[in-house]
Amino acid sequence: MSEAAAPAGDIPPFRYTAAMADEIERRWQDTWEREGTFHAPNPTGPLADPGHPRAGAEKLYVLDMFPYPSGAGLHVGHPLGYIGTDCFARYQRMAGRNVLHAMGFDAFGLPAEQYAVQTGTHPRTTTVANIERYKAQLRRLGLAHDERRSVATIDTDFYRWTQWIFLQVFNSWYDADARKARPIAELTAEFAAGDRPTPDGRAWAELSPAEQRRIVDDHRLAYVSQAPVNWCPGLGTVLANEEVTADGRSDRGNFPVFKRNLKQWMMRITAYGDRLLDDLDTLDWPESIKLQQRNWIGRSTGAHIDFPTGTTDSGVAGGARIRVFTTRPDTIFGATYLVLAPEHELVDALTPAVWPAGTRDAWTGGHAGPREAVEAYRKAAAAKTDVERQADTKEKTGVFVGAYATHPVTGGQIPIFIADYVLAGYGTGAIMAVPAQDERDWAFAEVFELPIVRTVQPADGFDGKAYTGDGPAINSAAPERGLDLDGLGVADAKAATIAWLEANGHGVGAVTWRLRDWLFSRQRYWGEPFPIVYDATGAAIALPEEMLPVELPEVDDFSPKTFDPDDADSNPETPLSRRRDWVEVELDLGDGPQRYTRETNVMPQWAGSCWYELRYLDPTNAAHFVDPENEAYWMGPRAEGDCGGTDLYVGGAEHAVLHLLYARFWHKVLYDLGHVSSFEPFRKLFNQGMIQAYAFRDSRGTPVPAEEVVEVDGRWMHGEQEVTREYGKMGKSLRNVVTPDDMCAAYGADTFRVYEMSMGPLEVSRPWETRAVVGSYRFLQRVWRAVVDEQTGTLRVTDAPADTETRRLLHRVVDGVRTDMEGIRFNTAIAKLIELTNAVTRLEQTPREVAEPLVLMLAPFAPHVAEELWRMLGHDTSLAYADFPTADPALLVADTVTYPVQVNGKVRGRVEVPADAPQEAVRAAALEAVASALAGKEPRKVIVVPGRLVSVVA
RNA sequence: GCGGGAGUGGCGGAAUGGCAGACGCGGUAGGUUUAGGUCCUAUUGUCCGAAAGGACGUGGGGGUUCAAGUCCCCCCUCCCGCACCA
Structure with a gap:
């Protein structure tokens, strides 16, 4: 690849070579930076600039998912999206919009910390170095970012606001009636005023301060809970559900994850389940991402139904209710048995000492008594890994607990x-x-010989087992009990059943969620400290705003305590807890100086990315995380009911339920509290594709450098050796990495940019x-040569007008390019x-009239060479704010049209007619052109598609 | 299993139901050059044909239509997501 860069002796002196590109590109990058070319004016604050050519213009906020500055640096796949947004942003700027485009760094978190641990240096040292390296690599690509707005999540100026937002969340509760978050003080006031009953009905004033605090804490959107969490000894930290894969391993590192009952910080994201789900409809996002979020949130609407149980020696006086x-609920008449999870809390109480009379052998699992059977089954179930459980889905297993429940409608006894x-x-x-209407229940009923009663009439021709479709209810009448569903469709039957359950005290309509609250604390070092201290009673107390930021302290050993990845009984230990002098602190929080203990967990890597797009808007604001006027301008709703948010957000699809869900949640909290005017952070989402590469292995399976492999007669050769080819991600270990730096050296950044945008x-x-x-x-x-003489360096441009054909082509291209740019179809x-x-x-x-628009249209893709040519064409200002060419509609319609003429669907001739020729004339000319193909036959039908073709049916 | 997306030359990819393969890579031939490379020109879906021309062609099979890569039905393959969520 170096041959293109090496100037041979006979290369014309003014040819566009890699060396020339390098010189041009660095010069323009310096010019842009010096002149602040891509500074976007804010409406207010330090970044306002009323004299800016785009001040007050229609805005456009283009955003990239900001990178983790990994130690490995960039390969050619990483900047694909960044180049895409840059081309789009440059086009939109030339098209007249005030474009905000900035780049920051997501620099807290596990990968940065792991890299630091590997290299034995402080995470801040390596992270800052990596950021500098990324910045240099990205700058080399000529990205038109407003560099004043670059932020990094590890900057104290940034994370002080991350902590501030945490406090907003902590100091809020979700008012289910108002469907929004409200300040916690309003909740306390409602309790105090008696407008809101306390959980046990006592007056607020009668409660002790500790009791009051507990009630209030139970409402907070950020709270501490003692609950089963995902403990990952291999990483030495707990993880959120979203970070654990389906087979029970860590998303990052692929370590085993265990359920442990631990005290952890949680975020009440479940309170927002409805809005996170419903507001997806307002978003211009890929359907697949919306679907993943819908699945993850997993709202199910139905009913809770109570089944009374009465067992002889179960110890439950008068029987419990399951x-x-x-x-x-519409299928309740088809419920022929109940199934509890093996871990269900009522199982022990329900299980009698001996099998009741009439217990079938198939139900006992071969055990002499139900208690042995239950214990054996539980043991077997607990021993199975999640993977084994999934593999066993075909064969249903279970055991009878030896008890019966009473069907709330029919009164019958069901096992x-x-x-x-x-x-x-x-x-x-x-x-x-309900085996008749549920495939899983049907399969279980078959194994355990349980009755199956159809309560929905299957559609005609249905010959399957369980029928889950719609249809009229059958076998569903108990007039003596006041419930008769027969003949009702599924939806009506559901409603009728729920009404009956509620009226008779047997149940209630209910909604459940797959979404769980977000586990928010990590036992790591490299993250945002919580702005929380604990008093002598152990109560969590928010630090006041003016004590922010709580700076991450230095520690001697920043590496987390990690454990044998399989040691489920290990206990997390936070690195910050080792700094006792930091943890133990004396503060005056309003009632005199007192001793407090700091929270030693840190926030998860997702915290900073939950709101960074807001900080780009007003990065220097010391009084607010973003000025409301700036937020409203860049992200506010465009019309009544509009969600607002960034106008374009480009990134990979892998964040579908992590970052994109968390960020939406935080944004909605900020919206509820009145801090932002948009209720969604990202209006339009675009997932860029992945650039992958071939890798080659020799006969031993060892990867060989991909760049050294050549194709010979359909075989892949590395020197004398034939190698095998595979396709996948670029990586050091596969020896197939190509970097942007390589490409810039060999061809220049403009060529690299054009290539990435044109490849698909x-x-x-x-x-x-x-x-x-x-x-x-x-x-x-070729563009260069069209403007500049390679031998003399002088202009090859003439002021003489272009010929008509060239001019028409120009305008067709202008028209097409504009449409393609708007639609993000850069390849075409x-x-x-x-x-x-x-x-x-x-x-x-x-002709100058072609050269200038060509250079302007090229500018979004190859901005450096375009600027250079623009200057050579006699312009002394950057083309970044030049008007993007506009097509003359008159030149888009041709004088004449050449119609292909089909006979029976095959092109048999062509005819050129004036563009305004009447259809009759086109028809006549066409028939004449294909007269020989018709061989004198009279056409049965002639179809003239104006401007397209003529079709003759013979 | 369920859901989503996609199958077009040797390769990446173009085509509001209207001339399939734009554009690029690669290949072939020629020009420039001492040569190679660069650069330029032409050509390049497959098959038949000296050519003119013709036939066949968008994963497979049916259908709608004057006309289907595009719309409808069935099937196959690949990728992604979810995975007993009641």
Whole structure:
């Protein structure tokens, strides 16, 4: 790849080479920085600039998912999205909009910390160095960012506001009636005024301060809970549900994760389940991402139904009630047994000492008594890993607990089972089984010979087992009990059943969620400290705003305590707890100096990315995290009911339920509290594709450097050795990494940018092919040559008007490129520019009326060479704010049209007619053109598609 | 299993139901050059044909239509997500 860079002796002195590109690019990057070319004016504050050419113009906020500055640096896949947003932003700026585009760094978190641990240096040292390296790499690409707005989550100026937002969350509660968060002080006031009953009904004033605090704390959106959490000894920290894969391992590092009952900080994201789900409809996001969020949130609407139980020696006086959750209350007449999760809390109480009379052998699991059977089943279920459980989904297992429940409508006795196909963590951990309308229940009923009663009439021709479709209810009448569903459709039957349950005290309509509260604390060092201290009673107390930021202290040993990855019984230990002098602190929080203990957990890596897009808007504001006027301008709703948010957000699809869900949650809290005017952070989301690469292995399976492999007669050769080819991510270990630095050295940043944008639609993943980059290089050389004489360096541009054909082509291209740019179809936009360039290349001299628009249209993709040519064309200011060319509609319609003429669907001739020729004339000319193909036959039908073609049916 | 997306030349990819393969890579031929490379020109879906031209072609099979890569039905393959969520 170095041959393109090495100037051979006979290369013309003014040819566009990699060396020249390098000189041009660095010079323009310096110019842009010196002149602050890409500074976007704010409406107010230090970044306001009323004299700016775009001050007060229609705004556009373009955002990239900001990077983790990893130690490995960038490969050619990383900047794909950044180049895409840059091309879009540059186009929109030229099209007249005030464009905000900035780049920051997500620098707290595990990877940065792990890299630091590996290299034995402080995470801040390595992270800052990595950020500098990223910045240099990105600068080399000529990205038009407003560098004044760059932030890093590790800056105290930044994380002081992350902590401030945490305090907003902590000091809020969710008012379910108002469907919004409100300040916690308003809750306390309602309790004190008696407007809101306390949990046990006593007057607020009668409660001790500790009791009052407990009640208030139970309402906070950020709270401490003692609950089963995901403990990952291999990482030495707990993890959120979103960070644990389906097979029970850590998303990062792939370590085993165990359920441990630990005290941890949680965020009450479940309070926002409805809005997080419903507001997806307002977003312009890829359907697949919306679907992933819908699935993750997992709202199920149905009912809780109570089934009374009475066992002889269960110890439950008068019998307990088993509360089940179902989405199909309409099928209650088909409920022929109950199933509890093996871990369900009532199982022990329900299980008698001996099998009741008439217990079938199949139900006992071969055990002499129900207690042995239950214990054996639980043991077997607990021993199974999640993976094994999933593998066993076909064969249903379970055991009868030896007790019966009373059907709330029919009064019949139905057996109670435990089975691992019912999950303890979902709904109530208990179901009513309706085999006729549920495939899982049907499968279980087959194994255990349980009755199956159809209560929905299957559609005609249905020959399956369980029927889950819609249809009229059957076998569903108990007039003596006041419930008759027969004939009702599913929806009506559900409503009728819920009404009956509620009226008769047997249940209540209910909604359950798959979404759990967000586990927010991590036992790591490299994160934002909590602005929380504990008093002598152990109560968590928010530090006042003026004590922010709580700076991350230095520690001798920043590495987390990690454990044997399989040691489920290990206990987390926070690195910050080692700094006792930091942990123990004397503060005056209003009632005199007192001793407090600091929270030693840190926030998860997601905290900073939950709101960084807001800080770009007003990065220097010391009084607010963002000035409301600036937020309203850049992100506010455009119309009544509009969600607001960034106008374009580009990033990978892998954050579907992590960052994108958490950020929406925080944004909604800030919205409820009146700090922002938009109720969604990202209006339009675009997932860029992944650039992958081929890797090659020799006969021993060892990867060989991909750049040294050549194709010979369809075989892949590394020297004399044949190697095998595979396709996947770029990585050091596969020896197939290509970096932007390589490409900039060999061809220049502009060529690299054009290549990445032209290789396919931005959203599509594609293989990297270094040898194809030369095509973009040649393209830029042809543009250069169209403007500059390679031998003399003088202009080849003429002021004489272009010929009509060239002028029409220009305007067609202008029109097409504008449409493509608006639609983020850069590959086809570049193809059109190449066509135009190839057309002018053939001309003796390039008309200025073509050269100038060509250079302007090229500018979003190849900004440096475009600026250089623009200057050579006689302009003394940057083209960043030049008007993007506009097509003359009159030149888009041709004088004449050439119609292909089809006979029976095949093109048999062509006819050129005036564009305004009447259809009759087109028809006549067409028939004449294909007269020989018709061989004198009279056409049965002639279809003239204006401007398109003529179709003759013979 | 369920849901989503996608199958077009040797490769990446273009095509409001209207001439399939824009544009680029690669290949072939020629020009420039001492040579190679660069650069330029032409050509490049497959098959038949000397050519003119013709036939066939968008994963497979049916259908709608004057006309289907595009719309409808069935099937196959690949990728992604979820995975007993009641």
